Amino acid sequence: MVASTHWLATAVGMSMLERGGNAFDAAVATGFVLQVVEPHLNGPGGEVPMLVHPAGADEPIVVAGQGPAPASATIEHFTDLGLDLVPGTGHLAACVPGAFDAWLTVLDRFGTLALADVVAPAISYARNGYPVLPSIARTIGAVEQLFTDHWPTSAAVYLPDGRVPVPGARLRNPVLADTYERLVAASAGRERPAGIAAARDAFSRGFVAEAIDAFVRRPAMDTSGTAHAGLLTADDLAAWRVPLERPVTFEFGDYRLAKTGAWGQGPVLLQQLALLAGFDLADTGPADPQLVHLVVEAAKLAFADREAHYGDVPDVPVDALLSAPYNDERRRLIGTEASGELRPGSPVDRRPRLPRAFTARGGQPGVGEPTLEPAVDSRGATRGDTCHLDVVDRHGNLVSATPSGGWLQSSPVVPSLGFGLGTRAQMFWLEPGLPNSLAPGKRPRTTLSPSLAMRGERPYLSFGTPGGDQQDQWQLQFFLFHAVFGLNLQEAIDAPTWHTTHFPSSFYPRDAHPREVVAEQRLGHEVIGELERRGHLVTVADGWSLGRLSAVSRGGDGFLRAAANPRGAQGYAAGR
Template sequence: MTFVPPAEFTTRPTLQGTFGMSATTHWLATATAQAVLERGGNAFDAATAAGFVLHVVEPHLNGPGGDLTGVFATSSEPTPRVLMGQGPAPAGATIAHYRGEGLDLVPGAGGLAAAIPGSVDAWLLLLDEHGTWELADVLAFAIGYARDGHPVVGRVGTTIETVAQLFTEHWPTSAQLWMPEGRAPREGEVIRNAAYARTLERLLEAGAGAGDRRGRIAAARREWKEGFVAREAVAFLRTPHRHSSGTDHAAVITEADFAGFSASFEPAVTLDFRGTTVAKTGAWGQGPMLLQTLAILDGLPDEAMDPSTAEGAHHVLEALKLALADRDAHYGEDIADGALETLLSADYARERRALIGAEASHEFRPGRPDGREPFVPPLDEEPDEAAAAGVGEPTVVLSGETRGDTCHVDVVDRWGNVVAVTPSGGWLQSSPTIPELGFCLGSRLQMTWLTEGTPSSLKPGARPRTTLTPTLLLRDGQPVAALGSPGGDQQDQWQLLYLLRTLVGGYSPQQAIDAPALHTTSMPGSFWPRTWTPGGAVVEDRLGEDVIAELERRGHRITRGGDWSLGRLSSVGRDPATGVLSAAANPRGAQGYAAGR
């Protein structure tokens, strides 16, 4: 082991077995995935079933009206692929329209922030192309929990309490669904969502006349995009309603927008780091930022990138700032041709590494790949007391402001299929509940800018630069691990710590997940109101007084997050030589679990 040894204990073992492993952010989703594997389903059947369950049991972190990205490899084709479930902006989502509504940022909540929903279509595409189960069997778990109820986790009620006045005064349909007795549900109370159960049943009914499994899935996809879901959502959100701007607006999404989107598969973007290939989404998401950070750190000695030491934590934070600045300056649907290749090159990483000094940077320092002028977003500073806001669960206020968190699913099966999916958006606090459907639309467009000519400007048909960013690892061309985390701008930051500790430091997966975490807030946030904390860093107190004091001496503006507050990672692994499978999950919040045998 080349890093400082972890604590003498971990909260749980890294699970090992040879049959199948699942890890998610909620125990009911993990149990669902494992139940599918036990009944002969493969990793894609299991992940899809778990994903629909997460719509029901973590409604404050994701929903059917949201989006997802995934990365996977199959037993027959180990080349990593991306599952693209990020819907684009509707045709009417123009900068001119939003400016004409008196807005200078896309709101963080309300129908104007809604991209075309991509999550459900993406799950159904994954099941269609790579699963084996009938759709009815996959959806049975979610339908049961929605119709018959499940004991709610405390964070759902906490989120609803935070936004209860908004629901009561402005979003009555949300109050009816989530506060049926005039209050937020208490932890352990059984809650139901009969409307969503009926929505899933209607999707199944649409395929009842199809002649085979794939035909039934195709019919459900058509019904989602061209049938009652699109009609109900569009008609309901046409009425002006309160947004996080504090003003009322009508959504611009149309039935044609729903019908025009289809989830897809894409090649992954990869980087080799210490003998391991790391696979991510393209630069329409933030995924390559993790690859850039690894490339910057790769030129340092092993001990100089140990996040448990002051020197290593400093280098990690400074490298992240540089990669995040490039993300905000260059990433997006309209990233310049050839820019990503340069951003991931060894020469560019060497130039960026040279900018890391002994003191913390408080500047926004994007590079100029191939001489390209960077976009510099508005840099509005976050008040010190708000620096840690949104690091665990979404933060919501009366206006509907929400800084998002999300969910995650990892599954590996005995045949060698490996998949990691990060679903998000469509949080119960994103926009008013559509009563006939039992869910609301998402707010991903808040990650675009109302400024012309940037790589991530709001533009009809363009995907917002999502923060959803699962990871697949390969060695010698074979998949060996899948992982991911909720956390918005922190997703890749926390995954970086995991990769450094497992690939360089010799930690086991569970040790790496349990180890003290940290992240930078010294970048413009991806979520409304898009502020930043120059030189800001949030740390778990378990990092240690000496390490924290040295980081402060170097000029980092430290916010202490508590002992167990940062990161919600999970992972599954596979040893191609022995067939041994593994899984690990985050103990923070006592909600994420791994299972397997």
């Protein structure tokens, strides 16, 4: 079974399974196609955290495909430029690209097929073209002037004949196809492991790294309204290899959920479950205002802890944050009315610190209007910023991966490569002493958050969604709908959903909307009215607009199952 956010990527993943490949081969092929057909949501210059569970392994493995900040990325460099936030676009926000090394690590360690086989479909779509999604056309239209005035290398790729492509038109990227072919060529004539290693070197120590190094030395316009040169160097790429890590896990009923470490926001889903474990959720239902209220208030507390305690530092008190005594105490803060405060706790007597750049402005933007809107706004606009894919095979291997970054709208195309860089460094704070403060070689506290669940001792379910700060809200609801209320995978994805924007956004300009709940209209007038009576400020979204979840499972009955999101009419699940 393969499920992803684009039907072409899902079909390619299935083709790898049909030819005898395993789930890891299928995931890698799916991931490379997503880089081509969803360039507004991810690309080769971006990142991809993953959870993989090889059949027979004791626990999942985190493939931590989030690259770190450059060696010269200091707070002082940014403040000397007069910046109080890392820009949301352009060269300054680039971290080391993590996606290519992560995908090739999975292929090398767990896959069976040759690199040429899994990359061939992406090369074909890049060279021969693919149909433009309406969301791609809208995104390019929003940045057309930026491309024309400031980013000519992007205009050359995404404004063919000088015009915004219309939905359904064929869009090609032959330079990207050339890049993929050069990477594959580096592996030719070698044994499989040596060939994959040679391709990784061609990216991080060869022609790709050299092209990136040269290009970011040239200033490019960003959201500050000023053109800046970048900090990323070929040495930064050469020094990094994707780490494999143990997951953070949490027991909830019959399930054990696995997430990335607190260098990302992954444990925040587990914290929400720890808070909700003290309520009798079975007496509610998927569209019950009591459930919505409890889930929103638990999210406010868990995400406040994320803001105060999470980051790529060695002393995040994860065990304490997930412990029963701590969450028993925190749970008492949830009342019958909506809270308007941001209330981080003090695990192991650790005093919480919120960023001054956020608190000084009362949770509102402290900068001028950006020259380019962020790729995702915190209110849940359907443009998205990310992809997701899930794969399960007949052997019981499971993969959950959330590719993102390198968006066409956020970083100019490197002309000799056909892709732009990521801008994940915008998630750092430029204030010393915070867990998520910028520092050389440090990973930003990413929102990318794949999920994998075991039932008993067996790997059972992988799932995830695009959506920035909303990822671990929408995924929580999907899991509750399935695990507590018994909805099947597709029903759990289709159910009306919601999220809160109460806490600081991870994206430039780091805004917040206290008490706000964004809810799909299908939640119903009575439920929305009850939420408003409890003090929630409800923004009603289109009935099918929030979340782009996909999921696959392998049940105790031996059956494989999959589901994909109908919102946007492009997600797809397939299997046999």
